[in-house]
Amino acid sequence: MKTVLKNGNVFYQNKIQKLDVEIDGETISRIGKELDGDNVIDCTDLLVTPGFVDLHVHLREPGFEHKGTIKTETLSAKYGGYTHIVAMANTNPCMDDKETIEDFIQRVKKDSSIHTYTYSAITKDLKGQELVNFKENNAFDIVQGFSDDGKGVQSKEMMEKAMKEAKANKSIIVAHCEDEGELEKGACINLGRVSKENGLVGINNASEYNHALRDLQLSKEIGNRYHICHISTKETVAGLREYRKQGLPVSGEACPHHLILTDENIKNLNPNYKMNPPLRSKEDLDALIEGLKDGTVTCISTDHAPHSDEEKLKPIDQAPFGIIGNQHAFSLVYTYLVKKNLLDLETVLKCMTINPSQVIGLDHDMAVGKKANIAIIDLNEEYTITRDNIYSKAKNTPFLDTKCFGLVKYHILDGKIEKL
Ligand SMILES: [Zn+2]
Numbered sequence: 001m002k003t004v005l006k007n008g009n010v011f012y013q014n015k016i017q018k019l020d021v022e023i024d025g026e027t028i029s030r031i032g033k034e035l036d037g038d039n040v041i042d043c044t045d046l047l048v049t050p051g052f053v054d055l056h057v058h059l060r061e062p063g064f065e066h067k068g069t070i071k072t073e074t075l076s077a078k079y080g081g082y083t084h085i086v087a088m089a090n091t092n093p094c095m096d097d098k099e100t101i102e103d104f105i106q107r108v109k110k111d112s113s114i115h116t117y118t119y120s121a122i123t124k125d126l127k128g129q130e131l132v133n134f135k136e137n138n139a140f141d142i143v144q145g146f147s148d149d150g151k152g153v154q155s156k157e158m159m160e161k162a163m164k165e166a167k168a169n170k171s172i173i174v175a176h177c178e179d180e181g182e183l184e185k186g187a188c189i190n191l192g193r194v195s196k197e198n199g200l201v202g203i204n205n206a207s208e209y210n211h212a213l214r215d216l217q218l219s220k221e222i223g224n225r226y227h228i229c230h231i232s233t234k235e236t237v238a239g240l241r242e243y244r245k246q247g248l249p250v251s252g253e254a255c256p257h258h259l260i261l262t263d264e265n266i267k268n269l270n271p272n273y274k275m276n277p278p279l280r281s282k283e284d285l286d287a288l289i290e291g292l293k294d295g296t297v298t299c300i301s302t303d304h305a306p307h308s309d310e311e312k313l314k315p316i317d318q319a320p321f322g323i324i325g326n327q328h329a330f331s332l333v334y335t336y337l338v339k340k341n342l343l344d345l346e347t348v349l350k351c352m353t354i355n356p357s358q359v360i361g362l363d364h365d366m367a368v369g370k371k372a373n374i375a376i377i378d379l380n381e382e383y384t385i386t387r388d389n390i391y392s393k394a395k396n397t398p399f400l401d402t403k404c405f406g407l408v409k410y411h412i413l414d415g416k417i418e419k420l
Contacts, residue, residue: 002023004035004039004040005043005376008021009046011048011349011353011366020033020034023417026371028367045380046377046378047378048366052081052329052353054304060073062103062104067306070108074113076327077114078418079408079420085117088119089118089149091104095118095120096123097136098136098137120145120147121146121147128155135169146162146165146173147175152177152180152211159218160222166224166225167225172225172226173224176229177209178277182204186201190203190281192281193264194264194266200316203277205280207277208235209233216240220250225251227251227252227299232278232284234287234288241294241296244295253297256328259288260332263280265279266279272323292343292347298355298358299351300329303325306322307396323397324397330408331383331405332399371414373413374412375408376410377408384403385400385402385403386400
């Protein structure tokens with residue numbers, strides 16, 4: 001059966017255009033004007049975009065199911081318009097060997113509502129001591145790269161070895177940059193006025209950019225693909241800009257919270273404003289937006305990190321780092337950046353669809369012959385984020401009670417259309 005998405009504002013070839021999209025079975029069969037089909041969905045005034053791609057989520061399964069599961073966290077991603085996500089390896093057991101990856105494949109088959117991939121860890125148990133078997137782990141289609149996210153790889157020698165392995169296996173290093181040498185015990189929010197006035201231990205910018213700059217130089221020497229997770233500092237943006245100018249295969253992502261909030265927005269020291277890297281200064285936020293505009297930072301990822309209420313009820317210096325984000329990422333960015341003329345919609349869509357696909361080599365786009373993985377979004381519909389309408393198992397977000405525009409109305413996965 002053929003279905004036509006009729007008269008939508010279609011994000012096609014980097015532009016939003018009034019077009020019809022025909023889906024035949026699992027595939028996009030035609031894109032054009034005045035198409036007819038057996039089944040027509042009226043998309044007048046709706047945005048029709050390739051499904052979003054999230055290069056950075058923590059599904060918490062296996063091992064931390066009290067925080068979230070593959071079932072709950074992919075469901076929340078679906079409601080956020082995502083069709084493809086890549087999970088981080090900091091599970092328990094750690095996603096560092098063949099057996100754990102094989103087990104994950106079975107879990108995903110059973111419970112995932114979207115295309116779900118994973119990174120392999122870089123080092124065994126994220127301990128930074130011993131490399132995983134890159135060749136063996138990379139042989140799985142579900143493995144999209146290598147990351148010790150949650151922890152930085154402290155040793156330069158270890159990172160160098162990892163990059164060489166990534167290159168030999170035609171894969172990518174996805175780096176959580178955090179120099180523990182810069183961290184003081186109990187550090188929980190950005191180092192600045194807010195940390196000082198509240199007697200909290202601050203996290204400086206160098207804890208991120210030390211390793212980002214170290215790795216950019218290393219990857220230039222080695223020639224491997226390298227991607228920086230959740231960039232939060234102006235220095236990391238500046239470094240990435242310099243290396244990208246040299247045409248190197250390096251990239252980076254920004255998260256919605258780092259683009260919308262600063263440490264000055266932290267209310268009542270609520271732990272839902274605590275994530276790693278932390279909310280930074282206005283200067284850092286501005287540099288990130290500039291980086292997205294000039295093509296230095298090419299991806300918007302969520303770092304979706306569910307935690308239970310009990311964990312997040314602890315004081316800010318004791319609660320775990322991380323917030324949820326995949327259900328509302330697009331709405332928040334659309335409402336607080338696009339509608340405020342800080343970024344244009346096309347840039348945001350590129351950074352959430354085509355660009356992250358390119359980073360990991362996913363064959364995903366709005367184009368004839370591609371699998372129909374599409375989100376249809378009403379940009380005019382306003383809603384409020386509340387505990388009741390969050391699909392994640394966790395509710396840890398600083399955006400509770402925040403109003404947003406941009407509700408996902410249909411989710412299409414390999415041609416299977418679901419009205420949400
Ligand atoms: Zn991280």
